Amino acid sequence: MIKAFKKLINSLFKDWFKDNREVKLGLYGPPNGGKTTLANKICQDWLGEDMGRTSKMAHETREVQIKEQITIKKNDKELSFSLVDTPGIATKIDYEDFIKAGMKESEAKERAKEATKGVIDSIKWLDDMDCVIVVLDSTKDPYTQVNITIIGNLEARKVPVLLIANKIDLKKSDIKHIQAAFPQYEVHGISAKSGEGVDELYEKMFELRKRALKNKKK
Amino acid sequence: MLTLQFIPFQEIEKLDSKERINKLLKVVKEEKIILLEGSIKPEEQSELIRRTMEDINDKFKGIEISPIYFENKEDKDFIKKIKEKLLNLLLGDRKGFTIIGPATIVKEIKQDPDKIQLLTQDSKSSSKKSSRSRKKK
Numbered sequence: 001m002i003k004a005f006k007k008l009i010n011s012l013f014k015d016w017f018k019d020n021r022e023v024k025l026g027l028y029g030p031p032n033g034g035k036t037t038l039a040n041k042i043c044q045d046w047l048g049e050d051m052g053r054t055s056k057m058a059h060e061t062r063e064v065q066i067k068e069q070i071t072i073k074k075n076d077k078e079l080s081f082s083l084v085d086t087p088g089i090a091t092k093i094d095y096e097d098f099i100k101a102g103m104k105e106s107e108a109k110e111r112a113k114e115a116t117k118g119v120i121d122s123i124k125w126l127d128d129m130d131c132v133i134v135v136l137d138s139t140k141d142p143y144t145q146v147n148i149t150i151i152g153n154l155e156a157r158k159v160p161v162l163l164i165a166n167k168i169d170l171k172k173s174d175i176k177h178i179q180a181a182f183p184q185y186e187v188h189g190i191s192a193k194s195g196e197g198v199d200e201l202y203e204k205m206f207e208l209r210k211r212a213l214k215n216k217k218k
Numbered sequence: 219m220l221t222l223q224f225i226p227f228q229e230i231e232k233l234d235s236k237e238r239i240n241k242l243l244k245v246v247k248e249e250k251i252i253l254l255e256g257s258i259k260p261e262e263q264s265e266l267i268r269r270t271m272e273d274i275n276d277k278f279k280g281i282e283i284s285p286i287y288f289e290n291k292e293d294k295d296f297i298k299k300i301k302e303k304l305l306n307l308l309l310g311d312r313k314g315f316t317i318i319g320p321a322t323i324v325k326e327i328k329q330d331p332d333k334i335q336l337l338t339q340d341s342k343s344s345s346k347k348s349s350r351s352r353k354k355k
Contacts, residue, residue, distance in 0.1 A: 091267055092280025092321035116271040123268045143329050145283040149267060152260030 023081045023212050024128060025205070028154075029135040030146045031058040031088025034166040038135055038192035039065070039085040045198075046070050051085055057101050059115035061087045064125055072202050079206050086125060087118030089146050126153055131160040131212035133205075138165035138189065139172035142181040151182060160211035162204055165189045169196060220251060220323065220338065227256040227312045235262050239269055242318055246281055247273075251319035251336070256312040257285050278320070284327035286315040286334060 027035040039051040052065050065085045072079040093115045098108035132154055136142055154161050163182060165175040169191035179187045188204055190197035223245055230238045238258060243266070245252050258266065263283075270281050317327055317336070326337040 089267065090280070091270060091283055093271070093274055094279040094321065095276075112274070116274050119271045120268050123264050126264065141328070143284075145263070145285070146267075148285065149260060149263040153264050156260045 021213060021216065023130045023209050023216075024084055025081045025208070025212075026084040026086060026125065026129040026132045027135055028086055028122065028126075028132050028150050029088060030137070030140075030144065031090055032056075033088065033135045033137045034192045035088065035135045036061050036065075036085055038133075038164070038166065038190070038198075039067070039083060041192050041195060041198055042070065042083060043067055046072055051083070057098070059088060059090075059093070059111060059118065061085060062111070062114040062118040063087065064118075064121050072205065074202055074206070077206060079202075079209055081205075081209060084125065084129065086122040087115065089119050089122050089150060090115070091145060093119070126157065126159075129154075129159055130216065131162070131208045133162045133164055133208070135164045135166050135192075136178055138167050138175055138178060139170050142178045147181070151185075158215060160208055160215065161185065162201075162208050163187045164201070166192055169194045221249070223250045223252055225252055225254045227254075230254070230258075235259070235265060238262060239266050242266065243269060243273065246318055246320050247278055249320050249323060251317065251324060254316040254318065257314060257316045278322070280321040281318055282321055282324040282327050283316065283318045284329060284334075286317065286329065 027039055029035050036052045036054045040054065043049055043051045047067065047070060051067055052061055054060060064087065066082055067085075068082045070081055070083050093112050095105075095108040095112035098111050099105060103111065134147070134150055134154075136147060151161065151163075163178065163185045165173070165178045165187050167173055168175065168189040173189075175187055175189045188197065188201060190201055192198065225242075225245070230241065233241065235258075239262060242252060242254070242258075266281075266283070274280055317324075317334070319327075319336070323339055324336055325339050326335075328335040328337065
């Protein structure tokens with residue numbers, strides 16, 4: 001009887017204490033780091049659908065994509081957020097690279113044009129983010145200006161950041177290299193493709209949201 | 219022929235962010251590699267990338283940029299840490315160097331702890347054409 005009463009009270013008042021404020025979680029990083037693969041994994045796990053197209057060719061995502069109202073449920077906890085998948089940030093875009101990858105000239109020029117616009121949009125969206133997951137390819141050199149600029153900008157804007165070393169399923173993956181490049185951050189290794197480490201990432205996202213909400217209060 | 223243009227910090231110190239970016243982009247578009255004393259702020263870096271993207275065309279393909287900090291990553295004692303913090307406070311953006319080059323000339327800037335390598339577009343076959351070494355402080 002008492003148990004049933006407690007359950008009723010809990011279900012009635014649980015939502016009163018739940019923080020329902022919407023948090024915008026951005027996925028940022030250089031091109032081909034696996035942002036959309038991770039976005040797809042998150043959306044598949046919690047919405048049962050993909051977010052965007054992925055490809056081995058750089059700049060596949062050329063528009064900012066948003067999925068609203070994603071809710072992650074873990075150990076009686078709930079986390080709701082809007083996921084923003086951004087085009088990869090680059091300092092150079094050469095249409096000839098797309099031709100080398102097999103595209104026709106007109107197609108390559110169009111892709112390059114869209115890609116430059118995508119980078120501009122990604123940078124513009126930095127101001128709207130409540131928290132950010134920076135997705136880095138753990139098989140590549142992390143000491144690049146793009147990584148430094150993204151992380152430096154988020155730091156300057158006081159946006160909570162989670163650093164992800166993606167592609168840990170690959171032989172060349174080196175999380176320690178990323179950790180050494182950004183010692184002030186905890187680096188979490190995942191494979192967005194195989195799903196390795198993604199469950200732990202969800203746990204870390206609860207903490208990230210908490211930090212974002214704390215920032216919103218200030 | 220590669221042209222390296224040294225820009226001392228005092229040359230950009232009194233410029234606002236827009237003027238700084240205009241100046242750097244102008245030199246890079248002249249197909250020169252900039253060796254800038256110090257660095258620009260993170261917000262200026264993202265603005266530089268944004269402006270670069272806006273200006274990309276068949277001739278100008280973007281930039282390669284890399285900051286170079288002379289940081290000693292070895293374990294430091296308390297006095298050394300205080301000294302470094304004080305130096306950071308005094309020098310601010312004047313610390314280190316930044317290399318900025320047009321992407322049509324500079325393919326990649328690689329940084330190992332003791333070496334800075336500029337991989338140029340002409341040297342695709344011979345790989346590293348221009349490199350500069352520096353000693354750990």
